[in-house]
Every structure is written in structure tokens, then in C-alpha cells.
Amino acid sequence: MTISKITNMQYKRILLKLSGEILGKSGSKGIDHVELQYYVKEIKKVHDMGVCVSIVVGGGNIHRGSKSLFQLDRTESDHIGVLATVMNGIALRSCLENNGVPAIHMSSVHCTTICDFYKRQEAVKALDSGHVVIITGGLGLPYFTTDTAASLRAIELGAEVMLKATNVDGIYNADPNIDPYATKFEHLTFQDAIEKNLAVLDKTAFVLCQTHQLPLIVFNAASPNALLRVIQGEHIGTIVSDYKKPNIYSVYSK
Template structure:
């Protein structure tokens, strides 16, 4: 295996499957199976999941809901998704821990770096919910920050697209996919990978990012093995 400890970033919208909102049971089961395969290989897995399938704080503009309040609502949505994923993983016999940037002891542990690392060392899948616990920061930023804190080898951004393209492949038929690209090239070409805060955190700490299609069975394990799946973004 090329990577020993990974941070898997999943979007909330991905959990909705073909639906626009909510949690799709088939997609949840698929993700649990993919993660189980990786854990069985002895890989330490941490996960950050978004909440866009339930609520997005940035969409509160003009609704009468304050932006800060909306962001906190979005954080709670990520905890709901984390609880769903936790239950699905445990149904496969995996040991898990759900840790939150906001204290809510009845459903999850507060995030403590040393405790998170210890869980990973014991083979538990650690799910980070509620972002970093502060408004105005996306779950992309939470993924980058948590990956740095737990000293992950790589950030794996699982999406419905199989990598980073020169343009949006859904609207531009001439768009081509990069197999490898540097942080500087992503900046200069204005490519949309993660929000700027998250992306800069990875760049400054030399933490590689791999963008890949999480919905294709077997892709997650292939990425962890070091096979050429998706797009690798690195310093070089």
C-alpha cells in the first residue's frame, strides 16, 4: 500500500445518490463497502463528510437566516451524515468513532488530536463532523486541517468526477483530464479543486491531494495502492 493513513473527503451531496436531498441507502452502503476494503488492508482511515444533502449554510442568503447561524446549521447536518455513515460502517463489523468540532457528548466525542490519532492507531475509522467548529469555513477546509493535524499521508477527495480537468467535463466536451498536476499549476490555471483556504493549507504543508471518482467500485482501494486513478496534486 502506498499510503498508511488517509483522510477521505466526501461531499454531502454524494450521499443523496440520484436524489437531490436526503441520504440514499444504496449509496451509503456502497461507500461503507469501499471503506471496508481499505480498512481490511490495514489502512488507517479518517473521514470528513459535508452536509449539502441536508443543509448548506451559504444558501441562507436572502432567507432571513443569519450567515453564521446558517453555517452552524450546516455543521449539524454534517454530524447527521457522520452518524449515518458510522452506523453503516459498524453494520460491516468495523470499529468507528465520530468526533465533532462542536461539543455534543450524547452522540459523538469532542475532537482532540491525540485521541483521534490513538483511535486510528487502534484500527478504528474516525469520522470528523461539524467542520472545524467555526462559521465561514467549509468542510474542504476541515478536511485539510484535520489531515494535517493527524499527519495523514494524503487527502483523497472522492467526487462524482474522475479527476481534475482543464474545464468542466460536463459542459465542455474538449476538456482533458490531468493525471498529475502541481499546486502552482492549479493556481495559475484557475482550476476549481477545493476552496482556497483548504487548498493553501495543503500546499503549505506539502500534503498531496488526489481527486477521484468515489462512485466507481474499487477506486478507493486502487488509489490507496498507488494506482493511477484520478488526479494527483502535489508540490512537484
């Protein structure tokens, strides 16, 4: 990795949480090739600058366990959701490789003929050698969201920040797609987010980030160069940290 490439980057080691929904077309199920290509190119921009990128991907574009329309046992429904994230990971790794980005796909569940089993030490080695590390399977357990998995993996892999890429431009006090008067938060503490019961992350994920002082930025991934702008220190989206001032970038700069 060339040091000169990362001198203008605010963050050098990130975990990107990709919501499954952004990999598909709105209102439909499955993986949309155009959307997948778009996000891969956005990831490539920061990878080519020398940033270490790990990714936890959701599976909501294929199956969401807690909101299944089928009359399934919740545990079994969550198991289907876990496998949906693996499917997204296969597509994401393949597309990254096809765009010249070295990538490795690891899963928290054993899928040995498809991808590697997640091991922290191996993931760290892959990151340090310049690979994008895609982690799927959530925590491999029912009742735990991929947001919780993302928070834990970010801590394990030494990420300086967790970035949640969604289809809205931050955290609001109500759903901006439904409520025209919804107000966007520029900055929140983790305690604020927990007490306000904001649904952007589950409480377990918020508590993990708070306990380990891992800042979170929620942003609209569909905005051109959004990921690169966040990495460079531009304040877009909503910042969640236990620092009252919104400028956390200088606090976490290394």
C-alpha cells in the first residue's frame, strides 16, 4: 500500500455496512446489476486511494427475517436471511474482482465450498495486504441483526469509523419517505440515539459502538462520491458519537 495515496484521507481503515436494499431496485427483490456496479465503483475509488475497506452486507433485498411474509418460525426465517447475505457477498466479491479490486469473501457460517469461514486474524491479514474484506452471515445466529455484526466486526478489525450506507441522507426523527416534516439530525450522541429509539441501528449495535468509542456515520450511498467525501472528512449524513461537537474528524484522525 502506497502511503502517499492516503495522506488526504481522514480515515485509513473503515468498515462499510451496506444495506441489502440498496443492492436491489426499489420495490423489488433480488440483486440489480446496475446498482451493484455503481456501489462497487464507489468502493473502488476509496480502495484505490489506499484505504483499508471491510464490508458487512445485509440481505434485505432478498429476505428479511424479522419481516417475512411467510409463516415461518423466526429462527428459521433468520437463517434464510443469513443465507441471503451470503448471496449478496458472492455477487459483491465477483463484481469487485471484475473491476480490478482484490477481494475476499468470509462468512460467519460455514459455506466452505463457496467462501472462507470468518477468522479475525485472516481478515486482518487480508486487509493489510490490500484486499477488500467482505463479511457475510451476520453473526451466524438468529435474532442478531447485521448491524450488530457490523459493529462487532468493525471493533475486531480496528476500524476507525463505521459507515452505514443507506438510501436516505442521514438519521431523521421520523421516516422522511413518509413524513414530510421529518427532521434530520446532523449529530447525535449514542445515548441520544438509544433514548430516542431511532431505528437506524438496533440498540445492541449502538451500545457496542458506544462502549468501544467507535464513531458511526449514516449517509446516502447513492449520492455521487458520497463514500469518498466521507473518507476525506466532509460532514455529510449524520454523525453518531459521544462527542458533543459534530466535528469528530479531528478527534479520530490518526
